[in-house]
Amino acid sequence: MKKVMSNKFVIALYTLPALFLILALIYIPIVLSGYYGLMDWDGIGQMTFIGLDNYVTLIQDKVFWTSTWHSLLLAIFSTASLLLYLAISLVLASKIKGSDLLRKIYLIPMLLSSVAIAQLWMKIFDPTNGMANKLLEMFGVENTPVWLADPAIALFAIFIPVIWQYAGFYILIYYAALKNVPDEVIEAAKIDGASALQIAFKIKLPLISGIFKVTVMLAVVGSLKYFDLIYVMTGGGPNGASEVIASYMYKEAFKLNNFGYGSAIGFGLLVLCLVMTWLTSKLTKSKDDVQ
Amino acid sequence: MSKVSSPQAASLDLSVPDKSKKSLLNKIGFGFLYLILGVFAIIQIYPLVWLVFFSLKTNQEVFGMSPFSLPQDPQWANYTKAWTSGNIGLYFFNSVWITILSVALTLILASFVTFAVTRMSWKFSGLVLGLFLVAYMIPLHSTLIPLFNMYNSMNLIDSPVSIVLSYTAFNLPLTIMILLGFYQAFPREIEEAAVMDGCSIHRIFFQITLPMTVPVLSTTGIINMIYNWNEFVFVNTFISSDKWKTLTVGINNFVGQYLTDWGAIGATLVISIVPILLAFLFLSDKIVEGMAAGSVKG
DSSP states (O other): OHHHHTOHHHHHHHHHHHHHHHIIIIIHHHHHHHHHTTEEOOSSSOOEEOTTHHHHHHHHOHHHHHHHHHHHHHHHHHHHHHHHHHHHHHHHTTTOTTHHHHHHHHHHHHHSOHHHHHHHHHHHTOTTTOHHHHHHHHTTOSSOOOGGGOTTTHHHHHHHHHHHHHHHHHHHHHHHHHHTSOHHHHHHHHHTTOOHHHIIIIIIHHHTHHHHHHHHHHHHHHHHTOOHHHHHHTTTOSTTTTOOHHHHHHIIIIITOOHHHHHHHHHHHHHHHHHHHHHHHHHHHHHHHHO | OHHHHHHHHHHHHHHSOHHHHHHHHHHHHHHHHHHHHHHHHHHHHHHHHHHHHHHTSOHHHHHHSOTTSOOSSOOTHHHHHHHHHSSHHHHHHHHHHHHHHHHHHHHHHHHHHHHHHHHSOOTTHHHHHHHHHHHTTSOGGGGHHHHHHHHHHTTOTTSHHHHHHHHHHHHHHHHHHHHHHHHHHSOOHHHHHHHHTTOOHHHIIIIIIHHHTHHHHHHHHHHHHHHHHHOOHHHHHHOOSGGGOOHHHHHHHHHHHHTTOHHHHHHHHHHHHHHHHHHHHHHHHHHHHHHHHHHHHO
16 A cells, blocks of 8 residues: 555656646746846847845835835735725624625625726726716816826825735625634623623634734735736826836836846746745744734 | 724723723724724725726726726627637636546545545555645646657647646645545545445445545545636636636737736636636635635645
């Protein structure tokens, strides 16, 4: 029996194809990204080794830091909105009728492609005929905003569909976690005279804090690499007002043919993601210790 | 929340006897919560309703009348226009076969790996599994330039092969994560008995393990399908000719050309999201289950 289940040939046959794929298409490219960052290269011609020049430029590049700040803003915004989703999930999971249907309705935007969402919201934000401004006009607002064309608010306008897209996803996760809280615990608390709010804050929330940490991580890392919606809706504009790290990398590499510098940005993105993952797990851990 | 409901509660105090006061208060509280949940549902769904409305309107209607009005005379011609004047049919077909092929590849390769890691005993199984799990953390955007260069040197740029390979590789980590939980929870006795009976390992895998894992395979398959169907960056970067574009990239370029024909834009977008919505209508439980499983494990 042992002999059959440790047949080396079969093990290789079963694992090598998948292993080859992730090594060739994920791990080696990551290493190459750091390496290409050391090159002056337009993507077609000869690569010229220029040492750390690209990385030095990157550290002094104002656009890169503005983009990073925008990505971090999105991360902060997404994390803060988790509290809203959590509140909604608490209500949904408290044995109310129709929670199943509501939860599914909330999830629908998550199933759509970012392109469809981006195109739809570009229409919603249309300054003259869009739903957003017509709605504002109905409430008597006179100077309606131009949304995506206004550098001061373009980034925040994009945050709205991002929140819209992911709300149902996080509610779904919290709902599933809350449903896993054993009924006996809640019944016992009720018998002891705990109020609904006390049960929510003292019992349910602590019990799902593990899941909450996971979602914070998902929201932070997901925000840092956010790309599709911004690329379609504004392309990082107007005038860099909604540029994020991934869109800046894409522009440098595939629009301006600075593959060397683009790779350096891509490598910066990887480092930032790893640092933020570490930082988030550190922060959520210390919070847990206090509890 | 309480601020809004307290005036009503206070006025009720005067007229309602003690016992039913509590239940009425409860009812008002519940009504208020329902209202919030309902408003949130409208926010989530109304933009799509609005999209369907303007996909059936003429430009005059879109520009001249309230965006909340029903289409007066539904312009089904917008849909025929969207379907025939671009390559939507071709993009649609590409999306379908690329999605199906990638999902099939991902599921079979992921099953192989999960089987080898959980059912067979070998030295490096932990390390190999770790490699797959860590790959989940890597942002795909950081791999785009090297991947582009790699495919370019192999003449795979503007070829669907690059897309299928990328989809498969990047979906393997999550798929293995979900399968892993299922395999670990599943009893090994049946497989062990089969070994005793002298069954070959391939027969065990294909005739016992794979059929047993059909429930989790269908869940992960659906999740993978949604991800692939909606994927944008890889196709936008690696594919340049219309021949191999998928629906997401296709409609993005196509919609850009229309600029002001709202009806046609709306119809194109509706066509692109209808398959997903139909899938959701029939498979919502599986989709919900898969999304929850994928995220929690991640």
